[in-house]
Amino acid sequence: MQSGAKQPAPPASNRERFLEAVLASATDYAIIAMDVHGLVTSWNEGAHRILGWTEAEVIGRPASVFFTELDCQDGVLQREMRAALDQGRGTDERWHLQKGGSAFWANGEMMPLLDADGAHFGFLKILRDHTEQKLAAEKSRADAEFLRGVLASSADCIKILDLDARLVFMSEGGQQVMEVSDFNAVAGCPWPDFWRQAGNAAAKKAVETAKAGGVGQFQGMADTFAGTPKWWDVQVTPILGADGQPERLLAVSRDITEAKRAEEQARLLSDELQHRVKNTMAMVQAIVRQSLRTATTPQAAQKAIDQRLAAMGRAHALLMRDRWTTSTLRSVVDCALDLHDDGAGRFRIDGPDVRLNAQAAMSLALLLHELATNATKYGALSTQEGWVEIDWAAECEASQDAKALRLDLTWRELGGPPVIPPAQRGFGSRLIERGLASALEGNAVIRFLNEGVSCHVTALIKGSPD
């Protein structure tokens, strides 16, 4: 170690030799002495190793040689010296330059040097190369920021629980989906208590499973903190400590409300489809049985069955167009009479086009089919001159079951052969008067007048849309 220009070298004592040995062996530390102007007066082996310059290269030069240009312009060295004088030490934690121009992160301090009388004669700067730690810390910070970003962007609710299942942490994304406005308000709350009914027991069980080192899973309902009910798919796993034992729990909840709704909708549709198929089969069975019962010959039975099933099929198709919800009365009339219309204008139809619910549409389609079939076989449509007038009036009616439609429909056959009243009621008449009329919550009266058959239907159709 060389002495500074202003301080003559004292005779080497045991103590000085001891200090020189300490300085020489402290190779992890750059220990630099400066005079009061910041010129280097001493430079140990650690300084050589860390900064690159030998002592001979820097003695007498300003210590700012290893400061960056920006720090030099900014007077950083001078501020450190001032802080050392004013406060006893100045801290140094910044990027510095090595001899070759490479940057390294230094962590150190500067202290004033005082002689035995307390007179200031220089400064001592001690610094360490903390580049690795600095880079590791920056990486750690970047990793943490990345993780925070991942957690924030995840739509899942990611939580950390302590081993008592109390809420310790909730991700930003989790706070959004759980509608948490202030996490502090819920921190420390028992997490299983958030779950409803069976979900509460399932949450407790999942916690116990995770505490035992396993993976707890369940699906359950829990309200968000704003009170919105939601379905969640949950997984609880242990976070292991250094000893390999669970020290905290990770609970990840995924909002599956929409999926559950879709699942429920699919189940309802499946049930409804099953119901309709079975009902349709039962109706087919009833049509066949009734047609066979009243037909005089197998051929007549076959024809009646064919026509009735076709009428039912057309009504089905009509309703399917509107997803089995509603249909217009005019389209039901057209659909039911289509097979009997020879294009000669034999049906004179007049009435407002109102919408009917599915059951009313199906009932009216079958009713009109039976009337048209009878007219074709025996009535106005059995001759070239006959025709049928179908007209109706409809008005909304207040009902205890909300919206209802009062329908008044008349079927009138004209221009056909004289009518001979049947000796007994056939299937069509029975279906109309006993069955369909009550299905339409009204009544149907068929009259076999000499000039033609007429049918007057009054019905209260509930749940009819506008």
Place this chain on the structure above:
Amino acid sequence: MVNSETKVLVVEDEPLLRMAAVDILEDAGFLVEEAGSGREALRVLQAVPGLHVLFTDIHMPGEPDGLALAHQTTKNFPATGIVIVSGHKVLLAHEMPLGALFLAKPYEAHHVVSYVRKVVRFV
């Protein structure tokens, strides 16, 4: 237990199916009343004394549905036997009134008759 005086009430909102059930039972010799809804069935139960069997669909619009009607009938007319039919769901014994039978749609005519005969209690 069954004779020509045995009276059955058929409750079915679907007219074709109601007609079919009525015809099957009439052909088998029963006296048959019919209703197109639970509400209408309650009126018939009050108006026609001594109905021996209620033969009802479950799934009907309005109140009561067929199951509620069956329970009310058992409570108010304990001598009336019950047959419950449905194409929508299968009922288990504990869901139905005591002694009631369940028949799935679509059904065969001989099942309709045999089920009704089984639940007739007093004629």
